[in-house]
Amino acid sequence: MNIALKCDKITMKFGGLTAVNEFSAEIREHMIFGLIGPNGAGKTTAFNVITGNLKPTSGDVNFFGKSIVGLKPYKIVSMGMARTFQNIRLFSNLTVLENILTGFHHKLQYNIVDTVLRTPRYYKHEKEMRNTARELLKSVGLLDKADLKASGLPYGERREVEIARALATGPKLLLLDEPAAGMNPQETLNLMYFIQEVKESFNLTVFLIEHDMKFVMNLCETIAVLDHGVKIAEGNPEEIQKNPDVIRAYLGDIDA
Amino acid sequence: MNKKTILTVLSVVLLFLFLWYGDGHLSTYAMRIWEEVGIFLMLAASYNLINGVTGQFSLEPNGFVAIGAYVTAILILTPAQKEAMFIITPMVPWLQNLHMSFFPALIIGGLVTAFVGFLLGFPVFRVRGDYLAIVTLGFGLTIRVVSNNTVPITNGALGLKGLPTYTTIWWCWGWAVFAMIVIMRMVNSEFGRAMKAVRDDEDAAIAMGINTFWIKMTAFITAAFFEGVGGGLLASLITIISPTMFTFFLTFELLIIIVVGGLGSMTGTALATIVVIWGSEILRVVEQPMDIFGLHIPGIPGMRMVVFSVLLILIMIFAREGIMGQKEFSWDSLFNFFKKNKVAQK
Numbered sequence: 001m002n003i004a005l006k007c008d009k010i011t012m013k014f015g016g017l018t019a020v021n022e023f024s025a026e027i028r029e030h031m032i033f034g035l036i037g038p039n040g041a042g043k044t045t046a047f048n049v050i051t052g053n054l055k056p057t058s059g060d061v062n063f064f065g066k067s068i069v070g071l072k073p074y075k076i077v078s079m080g081m082a083r084t085f086q087n088i089r090l091f092s093n094l095t096v097l098e099n100i101l102t103g104f105h106h107k108l109q110y111n112i113v114d115t116v117l118r119t120p121r122y123y124k125h126e127k128e129m130r131n132t133a134r135e136l137l138k139s140v141g142l143l144d145k146a147d148l149k150a151s152g153l154p155y156g157e158r159r160e161v162e163i164a165r166a167l168a169t170g171p172k173l174l175l176l177d178e179p180a181a182g183m184n185p186q187e188t189l190n191l192m193y194f195i196q197e198v199k200e201s202f203n204l205t206v207f208l209i210e211h212d213m214k215f216v217m218n219l220c221e222t223i224a225v226l227d228h229g230v231k232i233a234e235g236n237p238e239e240i241q242k243n244p245d246v247i248r249a250y251l252g253d254i255d256a
Numbered sequence: 257m258n259k260k261t262i263l264t265v266l267s268v269v270l271l272f273l274f275l276w277y278g279d280g281h282l283s284t285y286a287m288r289i290w291e292e293v294g295i296f297l298m299l300a301a302s303y304n305l306i307n308g309v310t311g312q313f314s315l316e317p318n319g320f321v322a323i324g325a326y327v328t329a330i331l332i333l334t335p336a337q338k339e340a341m342f343i344i345t346p347m348v349p350w351l352q353n354l355h356m357s358f359f360p361a362l363i364i365g366g367l368v369t370a371f372v373g374f375l376l377g378f379p380v381f382r383v384r385g386d387y388l389a390i391v392t393l394g395f396g397l398t399i400r401v402v403s404n405n406t407v408p409i410t411n412g413a414l415g416l417k418g419l420p421t422y423t424t425i426w427w428c429w430g431w432a433v434f435a436m437i438v439i440m441r442m443v444n445s446e447f448g449r450a451m452k453a454v455r456d457d458e459d460a461a462i463a464m465g466i467n468t469f470w471i472k473m474t475a476f477i478t479a480a481f482f483e484g485v486g487g488g489l490l491a492s493l494i495t496i497i498s499p500t501m502f503t504f505f506l507t508f509e510l511l512i513i514i515v516v517g518g519l520g521s522m523t524g525t526a527l528a529t530i531v532v533i534w535g536s537e538i539l540r541v542v543e544q545p546m547d548i549f550g551l552h553i554p555g556i557p558g559m560r561m562v563v564f565s566v567l568l569i570l571i572m573i574f575a576r577e578g579i580m581g582q583k584e585f586s587w588d589s590l591f592n593f594f595k596k597n598k599v600a601q602k
Contacts, residue, residue: 051463053459053462072467073462073463074462074464074465074466074467074468077462077463077464077465078465082463083463085459085460085463089457089459089460089463090456090457090460091452091453091456091457091460091461092456092457093452093455093456093520093582094449094452094453094456098449098452101446101449102446102449102450102453102461102464102466103464103465104446105446105449105450105464105465105466106464106465106466106467108446110445110446112442112447112474115441115442115445115446115447116438116441116442118441122445126445126446129446165464166463168464169464169465
């Protein structure tokens with residue numbers, strides 16, 4: 001199996017604070033990998049380093065064999081890595097369909113001159129993009145919402161649109177930052193099936209951060225635990241549940 | 257061509273028919289205001305592209321309009337005129353003998369301004385937030401100081417006088433319609449969606465693979481081009497330009513227009529331009545001396561600005577997002593409106 005993402009001793013320091021300390025992980029293709037840890041453990045920082053939003057103090061990130069440290073985030077997206085945000089960040093004044101369309105931007109096939117002159121090339125590709133976007137929405141079951149404003153959707157659907165929008169960029173690796181945050185148990189369950197489904201139909205590798213233990217334990221094949229920026233454990237769900245270091249990180253020391 | 261395109265073309269033809277009729281039948285004063293409306297429509301639409309659609313709070317128009325005005329003015333003045341005008345210091349020789357007709361002068365004015373926008377955009381769009389407003393505000397002031405002191409090029413504080421009056425109603429509205437077409441086509445394409453994405457959430461836009469720096473640059477440079485052309489049209493309309501003419505007040509007026517019309521709405525901008533420009537003319541009445549119920553009020557200069565401000569406050573209270581909000585006028589919505597009325601009547 002190919003290694004999709006390899007983090008090699010990533011360290012991220014903000015002044016005197018070490019948010020992530022020598023984090024290493026290997027994520028194989030087609031797996032669902034979970035990253036958990038108490039609040040402030042540095043999970044989102046690790047995400048931001050991987051997606052290129054932050055430049056690590058030291059360490060290396062390898063994406064399908066290529067080092068991506070120092071590349072601009074939009075460049076990394078065009079290489080096949082997409083992400084969602086902890087607090088849903090849709091383009092609220094655009095419709096659902098338009099939100100999806102922005103995902104095609106990096107492979108746009110007409111230029112500004114085509115746009116202003118409305119050349120046949122513009123019409124052809126604009127139509128193609130719209131059709132592809134509709135197909136994508138159909139495959140994730142959101143087609144009937146295509147022309148609604150993103151801000152008007154209920155919370156659970158907004159999350160699904162956000163994931164669909166990330167899928168529009170044509171990713172090989174999907175990074176989800178707390179996808180189940182703020183959801184009720186039913187929505188969480190739906191989301192679990194949703195992720196499972198898109199993973200299969202889009203042939204993805206998924207890397208997610210989550211607080212909801214049931215969600216992580218049911219969905220992920222491998223889980224890594226981060227505490228105070230340090231990785232304290234990695235393994236399958238059963239191993240993680242029994243790991244004394246993990247229990248101590250979450251519940252405190254029993255002896256103390 | 258479908259029905260809607262025909263309607264749009266028809267309404268543009270109707271607009272030009274009105275202007276053609278007005279050219280012969282309306283007073284010179286009224287036509288002068290309509291010329292101003294045309295120029296301001298172009299300026300406001302391009303300003304709305306960067307401020308409303310892309311969501312970058314910029315205060316650049318007065319600086320860019322000044323550059324366009326100066327470049328065009330220098331190009332359309334004859335060598336003899338320039339020689340007579342530059343009495344303190346003679347003009348630099350290569351500019352002294354440069355002379356061309358109106359259209360290329362406008363284009364060059366626009367291109368020079370676009371290039372300045374390009375250079376200015378490089379440092380500013382690398383950072384986010386209020387820096388753009390601060391830099392562009394400062395830029396407007398800098399242009400004023402520069403044009404005051406580069407006497408061999410701009411004739412300093414004396415300004416440039418006696419510009420040939422090429423600007424007619426057709427130039428103004430030709431450019432206005434052209435600018436509207438270009439800008440609206442940009443807005444209704446992937447580039448426009450990317451601009452709106454940057455406005456709504458820049459981080460998410462980056463995460464979608466959008467090169468936000470160049471998207472912002474595209475909007476800024478396009479706006480700069482049309483503002484430069486608008487400056488050239490204004491210069492030839494007013495026939496005199498000086499460093500103190502293009503102050504922050506011009507930017508402020510455009511800001512009023514786009515806020516009243518609705519940030520991000522081009523059709524709203526068109527409506528608001530007419531309302532604001534004609535409004536401030538019609539309101540001149542309140543500055544005349546008048547008698548109300550036997551009470552004599554002498555003319556108070558500046559009174560119309562007070563009334564105008566009150567109107568603006570009312571708009572901000574009752575239509576916070578401007579006349580059109582972020583919506584655009586479309587034939588569909590008009591048809592729907594009439595359909596609904598018909599149903600209601602039954």
